Amino acid sequence: MKNNSFLFSAKGICTAAFLSLNTIVYAQKTADISTISEKTLNTILEKNRAYYTQGKVADYIPELGKMDAKAIAFSVVDKNGKIFNTGDVSKKFTMQSISKIISLMVAVNEKGEAHIFDKMGYFGSDKPFNHFSNLETTGKPLNPMMNAGAILTTSLISGDGEKPFLKILDMVRYITKNQTIEYNKSVYESEKATGHRNRGMFYIMKNSGLISGNEDQLDNYFKQCSIELTAEDLAKIGYFFANQCVRFDGDAAYKNTDMAKLVESQMLTAGMYEFSGEYSRTVGLPSKSGVGGGITVSVPGKIGIGVFSPSLDQHGNSLAGYHMILDLAKQYGLSIF
Template sequence: MNNNSFLFSAKGIYIAAFLSFNTIMYAQKAADISTISEKTLNSILEKNRTYSTQGKVADYIPELGKMDGKAIAFSVVEKNGRVVNVGDVHKKFTMQSISKIIALMIAVNEKGESGVFDKMGYFGTDKPFNHFSNLETTGKPLNPMMNAGAILTTSLISGEGEKPFLKILEMVRYITKDQTIDYSKSVYESEKSTGHRNRGMFYLMKNNGLISGNEDQLDNYFKQCSIELTAEDLAKIGYFFANQCVRFDGDAKYKNEEVAKLVESQMLIAGMYEFSGEYARTVGLPSKSGVGGGITVSVPGRMGIGVFSPALDQHGNSSAGYHMILDLVKQYGLSLF
């Protein structure tokens, strides 16, 4: 054996050993998840409950302003489908922007990735969720996680009238395995009557030729934001995308590794709006927040996390929710980085 062959062989052995070591370390790390219990989550919840007093319940949509700012819940769904819940786990709240990841999945399944992203970008942003961003310059939304991109995404789902909304609702019911989930008529009416900024985005995109329909399409967006669910439901949604669009009970009807990667990547770079960059540094997991106080989190290949606390920070994300996620991530080494 010459020197080059020896070096190549030695390098191969080293790489194999390195990969084997990392696999063992990952398995050990994943095994730690099984120790998550109600006691674990409750300890984290109680430690961070005070953050709910430092945030502010969204009141620019009047119905949302009626939420109990002290409500708080924490849920985890593991690889084996085991659910761990603490706090106000039966308290329902509206999905708001979390519905955007469901709409994105459906639109991409129907139109293909290029059929959606030819009309918008993959970009992150340093602007709030309802910013017009570059609609007046390039004419296209920055990404499907900001309101403009999400309104466009929903308009791309096929079907007349409220059919696109019903597809989103049915997908939420499927992922959570709960056919009783519905939308709040009062929140929908409140969003519709005050959603002038969203209406402006809709007509700008219509003027730019990205949207061809009427305000029924915008109504579908208001309705999807008004879908009501629980922290456990959010954990199941997080689990779904973390596991290649396979449901928590193993149902693989919609299994699609590429769609899951697409949705998770958008969650990672834009799911927490202008806080997404800092969130990626501190939490390091694909997540999507909503101004209803919920956050869904995907731990790729491993678990889903759902939190709820309606008191929001300056970015429009749940204040207590963020800190609960951060503590769990640190305690169990869940960050991707």
């Protein structure tokens, strides 16, 4: 009995020691989020700067192909609304698909979630962002983050002509508190001239009765994708949805916990295109990318992150941007899982 008691005691001591060691190791791996600084961001940026050489700037829209592949920026808005920037933070680029989370918010605010999602799904996808998916079978887009769903979402915003686009632009300006934000007319014209796949999706949905208007509605989608901003603006957008739709300066005019949950869940499910599943495993944060090279990230209840590097991987996501986010998430234990 004495030997057994000793054995159990030894096991208990070993187990306790193992758990304590694990706790120490875990504590060493993750830093206090309040210690984030521009120096932190700059260290991560420089570590990942060279990833641009492994990707390619989007050129299927000719104007996007003119972006400087070496440009890179990293921004964080902390829990208190303080902004940290490093890199080419004054460099402007177009939102592209990141605008989809804003149009979703505007449409749901106007029509309600049930009305919008009666016409599309909450599904993820293993297909690229511009895939027709099941449009020709069920007639409904898989989700509002793929092009088809985003085109439909924008068409559901009330107003004639460019009014739906102006509502999206105004919301971007409000969230970022940046009234100078405009859309890039050259990129818009380039998108319109080459957007034949998007036009095809528009007319399939028009044929199935999901869309009733004319190509003005598609033009609004091209314009919203052409809205220009900076990595700092993206960090502010990430902060907004991370904090129940409260702006980084505390303005709570649009505070809506349910809206934040809807948008963040779509970002997590489909925000990184067909890479979303793997991204959830590695980064574990609601994020939305755009082929302009930007990614906005929400750390629920905490911070917003914005990155920019126009050299993209095969999925259409910023390569250096992804790795900067990954390093920050690991260093500070930011994953929601």
